[in-house]
Amino acid sequence: MLNYNTIAGLVEQAEQAEKPISELVLAQQAEQTERTEGDLYEEMRRTFRVMEESVASGIDPDLRSTSGLTGGTAYRMQQAVREGRTICGEVFGGALTRALAVSELNASMGRIVASPTAGSCGILPAAVLTIRDARGLDERTCVMSLFTASAVGMVIANNACLAGAQGGCQAECGSASAMAAAALVELAGGAPDMVANAVAIAIKNILGLVCDPVAGLVEIPCIKRNASGVANALCAAELALAGITSAIPADEVILTMKRVGDTMPAALRETAEGGLAMTPTGRRLFKQVFGT
Amino acid sequence: MNVFDIIGPVMIGPSSSHTAGAARIGRIAYMLLGQPAKRAEILLHGSFAKTYKGHGTDKALIAGIMGMKPDDARLRSSFELAEQAGLSFEITTGHLEDAHPNTAQITLYGEDSQVSVQGASVGGGNILINRINGMAVEISGQFTTLIVLHRDAPGTIAHVTELLGSNGINIANFRLAREQKGGTAVMTIEIDGDAGKELNRQVAALENVLGSTMLKPI
Secondary structure, eight states, X not given: OOOSSOHHHHHHHHHHHTSOHHHHHHHHHHXXXXXXXXXXXXXXXXXXHHHXXXXXXXXXXXOOOTTSSOOOHHHHHHHHHHTTOOSSHHHHHHHHHHHHHHHHHHHTTOEEEOSSOSTTTTHHHHHHHHHHHXXXXXXXXXXXXXXXXXXXXXXXXXXXXXXXXXXXXXXIIIHHHHHHHHHHHHHTTOOHHHHHHHHHHHHHHHTTOOBOOGGGOSSTTHHHHHHHHXXXXXXXXXXXXXXXXXXXXXXXXXXXXXXXXXXXXXGGBTSSSSGGGGSHHHHHHHHHHHOO | OOHHHHSOOEEESSOIIIIIHHHHHHHHHHHHHOSOOSEEEEEEEEHHHHHHHHHTHHHHHHHHHTTOOTTOGGGGGHHHHHHHHTOEEEEEEEOOTTXXXXXXXXXXXXXXXXXXXXXXXXXXXXXXXXXXXXXXXXXXXXXXXXXXXXXXXXXXXXXXXXXXXXXXXXXXXXXXXXXXXXXXXXXXEXXXXXXXXXXXXXHHTSTTEEEEEEEOOO
């Protein structure tokens, strides 16, 4: 029986069954939730379509957050891509645009999919939709990759955590980045062990990242960390797909993330009492929003 | 835990705990009231009290109290909608002993009933309802849940669980709380899969059961 205790376990079972991780996860989830595979797939397809909508709605020059602090960056990024002003071109620029769009929409009380959290909601949609457009993938393939991404998220939740208040930003954007890297590898036709390496690399690169939101709001620096999260996912997936392995296995990296999170001071775990939140500008913005 | 706990919920931003979770707590209160609320009194504790404005926690709670789900696009205009629907509300901040940092206490008044609910948003949009009308409960809203108010008399739990078992229903979580020996008690039973209204009626008709409410997963 498939479980979500280790990444190594997922890889082993997928290799034995000679199937992608996503297929095993869908079958197991149908059994666990007493629902049909078709029903679960349909729910994930609806979720995927919300992701598409949130990218479209988030690319809006006039979008502003409820606090008034942020908005409009996805549009600027898209303009840069369209006008050929980027260094890395359309695929990378498109990924950044999408991550900013979803994250900004979230800050403006728009509709998004928490994946795994609202604070990190731009990373996974940006990764999947970018490779879809770059490679012309069909919807079913994209939807299935979300089952692989969730399996990675469940392993992280079981061994570490997904909440910034518990483990810092590494637990939110780091986990989202690992999930996105896993989806990218599967979508690019990578083998299950490449998925594991991508997960390991993605988390290693973001290890120790603190959660220090200005005024306690999911805006500064969260929106740009979503852009950075998808960039990291692309980096991890590219390395893994090239056959580069992580010296430290994914499961040990996940446990490391837990240990690092446990030793992180409370001021750097979503309390807005440390990091960027405590800079002179951070304090000024707090006063601007809350008036105290 | 399942895949939709990781990729999901579909929600109105900006915060799964401070917005989506708040809407869910409000919605449980709405479901327990069983009719539209005319007045809502809300007390916010901890981080909810400190940051509710920037996260739209207040709008989300009111939206939930009006029956909206966390992904309802009308959530951000819930104050205007409440006014149109004749729902008055008061939001205050304060301190609740031993409460989770993201806790809201909601008292709703309908045409001919009222209910008081205390719940916490425990992360990722997940919630835990701790109290209903002052009695300790434990409801996550992830399962179909039966809330059975009953007399504290021998055999009552057995009657309820036998009825569930004979209908092929498996219990995921069970919690019992009572005011005092022989007084009123409440069972909160979270079950796997789904159950129909008929089952709830059968539970309500059992000996020593005073009332039963079935909540669908939110």
